[in-house]
Amino acid sequence: RKEVEQDPGPFNVPEGATVAFNCTYSNSASQSFFWYRQDCRKEPKLLMSVYSSGNEDGRFTAQLNRASQYISLLIRDSKLSDSATYLCVVNDPSTGRRALTFGSGTRLQVQP
Amino acid sequence: DADVTQTPRNRITKTGKRIMLECSQTKGHDRMYWYRQDPGLGLRLIYYSFDVKDINKGEISDGYSVSRQAQAKFSLSLESAIPNQTALYFCATSDSTGSETQYFGPGTRLLVL
Numbered sequence: 001r002k003e004v005e006q007d008p009g010p011f012n013v014p015e016g017a018t019v020a021f022n023c024t025y026s027n028s029a030s031q032s033f034f035w036y037r038q039d040c041r042k043e044p045k046l047l048m049s050v051y052s053s054g055n056e057d058g059r060f061t062a063q064l065n066r067a068s069q070y071i072s073l074l075i076r077d078s079k080l081s082d083s084a085t086y087l088c089v090v091n092d093p094s095t096g097r098r099a100l101t102f103g104s105g106t107r108l109q110v111q112p
Numbered sequence: 113d114a115d116v117t118q119t120p121r122n123r124i125t126k127t128g129k130r131i132m133l134e135c136s137q138t139k140g141h142d143r144m145y146w147y148r149q150d151p152g153l154g155l156r157l158i159y160y161s162f163d164v165k166d167i168n169k170g171e172i173s174d175g176y177s178v179s180r181q182a183q184a185k186f187s188l189s190l191e192s193a194i195p196n197q198t199a200l201y202f203c204a205t206s207d208s209t210g211s212e213t214q215y216f217g218p219g220t221r222l223l224v225l
Binding site: 043103 | 147152153155156157160168202211214215216217219
């Protein structure tokens with residue numbers, strides 16, 4: 001079983017749509033959670049951290065469910081520029097919280 | 113100027129050759145990482161270093177070695193390249209005194225023939 005699992009997609013949605021991505025992680029000892037965004041052939045960049053209480057940044061909302069070991073990302077009012085791959089990331093407790101484990105990503109294509 | 117740079121950006125080499133990928137950062141971070149990315153597999157950690165004297169193996173270190181020449185420089189070597197090392201390689205940095213956010217270089221595309 002992969003440590004971080006994501007639906008690879010692609011998710012094809014029209015502009016203005018709301019889309020949600022899910023992610024599950026296997027290690028209950030993980031303490032830090034993130035969503036990164038990666039454009040085609042580019043480096044990953046931090047989109048947002050995920051906090052226990054849930055957090056929002058503009059059109060983006062992240063949720064964490066520790067009991068189910070589940071993380072979600074909601075994108076409202078999708079823009080063409082949101083087209084990218086979204087990586088779910090959790091810390092690796094075996095390294096004392098100092099290294100991260102990346103999911104293989106969910107690809108989003110927003111269409112006009 | 114980019115905070116994390118990688119050289120070369122693209123490299124084609126032959127099986128059995130030794131190659132080195134270099135990473136430099138101007139962010140002043142103490143932690144540095146090397147990952148490879150393959151289609152469908154996501155990013156996998158090769159090696160990581162938390163300071164100049166600290167080197168740790170990651171998930172897939174076999175066939176690779178690293179050198180932390182200075183706080184700002186972390187190089188990855190393939191002693192004898194093989195075709196299944198064809199991948200996109202990323203260097204990343206993070207700050208031990210701040211969040212765990214990692215900042216990535218632009219990547220090196222490596223093709224081993």
